[in-house]
Structures are given as C-alpha cells and as structure tokens.
Amino acid sequence: MSHEKLPLEAFFNKIEELKPKFIERLSKAVSIPSVSGDETLRPQVVEMAHFLSGELKNLGFHDIQLRELGVQPPPVSDPNLKLPPIVLGRYGSDPKKKTVLVYGHYDVQPALKEDGWATDPFKLTVDESNDVVYGRGSTDDKGPVLGWLNVVEAHNELKLELPVNLVVCFEGMEESGSLGLDDLIAKEAKQYFAGIDTTCISDNYWLGTKKPVLTYGLRGVSYYQVAISGPGADLHSGIFGGVVAEPMTDLVKVLSELVDTNGNILIPGVNEMVAPVTDKEEGLYDPIDFSVEELNAAAGSETALYQNKKDILKHRWRYPSLSVHGIEGAFSGAGAKTVIPAKVIGKFSIRTVPDMDPRKLDELVIGYVEKVFAKLNSPNTLKAELVHDGNYWVSDPFNDSFTAAAKATEDVWNIKPDFTREGGSIPITLTFEKELGTGVLLLPMGRGDDGAHSINEKINISNYINGCKTLGAYLHYYSKA
C-alpha cells in the first residue's frame, strides 16, 4: 500500500542544484588520507576531524565539540599515540521536535596506488558520464557522513526549517575497532546525548546495485594477530636457510589451520556457539532481490562458494566467517629478495553472529593457535592476541524509524526497499541501542559493488545525490511519525 507523500519537491530540487558543491565537499574530504590503521597518518585523521567541525560551524551547528579519548591501547607501536577525537555537534534544540542522532565515521581503510588503483585513491576522480566518483572513503563513509551536512545545507538555502533536532557523532577509529567510543557514549548518554529519540547510521551498502535496502542486522568482528619471532634480525637465506627455524614457515602452518578453502572455520567450538536458523527466518530470504550473478559481479570473479541466493545470504549475514588478511614483516614487494624475516605477524578476523560470546571466542581462538604452534615443536616464540572486537547487532525493523525510512526511500527511488542484514560490522551500533535506549536504523547510501575496503572504491553520483534526498526525507517522515 502506498503512503501519503510529504511535499518535498523543493528540497529534492535544491539537492540537485547543489550537486557540484556537494561533489566538491566530498573531494575535499577524500583528499585527507585519514587512515586510522596507519599510525603514521594519525595527524591526517585529526585533520579530518577539524575539517568536519569547520563544515559544521559554517552550516550553523552549535555546541560543536572535539572530544579527546586519550592514548590508543596496545597493541600499538607508539605507546603515546593519541586516539583521534569524536566530533559532536547539534543543529536545533527545539523541545517540541524529535531529536535524531546520526553517527558516521571519518576514518578510512588504507589505500595505495600500488595496490592496483586506477586513480590516486586520495584524489576524488569524477566520471560524470558514467555516474561515478572514485576515491577512498567515497562510499565508506565520507560520502554518507557529508550527506547529513548536505541535507542541512539544502534546508539552509531554502530557508526551510529542519523538522527535527539533529545531533551528530562522527568518529575517527571505526575501521580500527571504535576504540574509546563505547566509554564516551556511556558517559554522555544522559548528558550530550540526552533526549535522543532515535539513532540513524548511514555506513553500509545496498545488497546489489539496483534496489535500495534498509538494514536491521550486522555481524560483529573479532580481530586477532599472531606474532612469531625467531632470529635477532632478518637473515640471508643462503647462509641461514635450512639451519635456523623460520618464523614465516611456522606462521604459514598456523594460519593454514584456521579455515579450510571452503570457508569452514576449523577452530573447535566456534560453530557450536551459533544460534540455529529458525523456521521463521528461513522465509525471510526468499523475497530478497539478489543473485549469485550479482555477487560475482561485485567480487569481479566467478569464485562464489555457494551457488544459490539463500546460502549466500545466510553465509554473509548469519554464520561466522574467518578471513586471513595479511602478514606484517613478510617480504611482499616486487623482485626476489632472499630474506628470512625475523618476526612476522599474521592478521586474521572472525565475523561473529548471535549467540557467539566474544570472550569465549578469544579463549577458543588463542588456545587453538597456541596448540597448533606447540605441535610444530618450533624453538621460535609465538604471541597470539585480540587486537579489537565489536558486537554483532540484530534489531526489529518494525518501528517508526524504519517506517519513515521506507517512505523516504520509496519517494526518492520509486521502489519499496528490501529489509536486509549485513555481513560487515559497525562495532558501536549495539552500544547506541543499549546506552541511549533508542532503536537504530541503518540507512545505506552506496551500492553493493562500491568496492568498500577494496581498490577503486566509488560511489555512484546518483546514489550520493539521491542518498542525500533520502536522508533528508527520512528526517521529515520521522518528524511526523
């Protein structure tokens, strides 16, 4: 059944008119390499926080604060490394209006041209004829974060009152475990965040490329590292090869026993923690618009482990997965360096789902890694530890916020959205729900093939612009709910 539409044409037209300015704003944001996982780029992450607070000030936000979170906890190379600040701000404080908290992150994943990018990752490359802009953070999550600012700018230009009070909370460590944010939210729940009616996060993606979605679930993530040390320094393999125990050989053995090539996690006890699929849940996958072809297109290969929609969605949304990400300290450049690395650190993460207990998972993972290493009888030393973790989250999508977002989406995209879960993680989502006692809505802007965390990350210009319209329309519908 179709809903009664709000008169939002002037707002939608203004967003269209401001498109060049909005692309310019995204271009400035992308040019700041705010990579939270690279300690050497921490000043740029902080620069990004200042860029955002400047934009908020220009747009008329008030009570703007850059909240410091102290030093980054171990494991970290520089024990004095400061965490980037949380950017807080308010637009409006009318007690007669509802108050919406929007959260997003201004840090990004690492990106190097040498990884295979066709363009400079930190220069927004605009390809108008193909409706795309490329750049690290364009879809994850600078485009959506700026979307909220663009909504306010369009209202300002139109002298149109924002229908709700807006509170923004932008963090600079989301890609590195949201360190420090849990405590800040708990501390501010009855202070800065007092009176919040609902929380909206735009930091995920449509499932495919054509149909918008609203998201009511996320997997969690537990990220581990395994360091194996041996020789006092990197060695010549001609002189020491065959006569010293090599950390890299040990590490490859350990990593190879975490997961098999079909994606099955080999750590005993992990799969046993997963909640069984209910009959009700089985029926939820059928109406969702997705196919193995879309998965292959987004992956850029025909390497899917499952060939039907239901299995793919279950394995993306509601079963855990283990991915091996890389090895710090290993030779990885071009050429044929004949080195024995002295210390190597393997990195892997597990995406978690209901009812996995993160502390029990740590015990199982670290105990298993130590057991596998012990069986090697190696004279090298191993240290396995958790780097960071974040909770999974599943909510009920039948509330005023989801209803408002569905109406907004339908107005902008002329189609009713699918209700989906997501395989990725936004560690702070559950904290907002618990500490503020509000529902959380995930209202994505980008498409499933945007290449978040990958090379050539992009956002379609139509998604960026229509995404701004959707965020704004959502606020209008929610104000009336």
Ligand SMILES: NCC(=O)N[C@@H](Cc1c[nH]cn1)C(=O)O
């Ligand atoms: N768009 C959300 C996102 O990309 N989240 C990250 C969070 C994370 C946790 N540890 C490292 N990154 C994700 O990988 O899902």
Ligand SMILES: [Zn+2]
């Ligand atoms: Zn993100």
Ligand SMILES: [Zn+2]
């Ligand atoms: Zn991300």
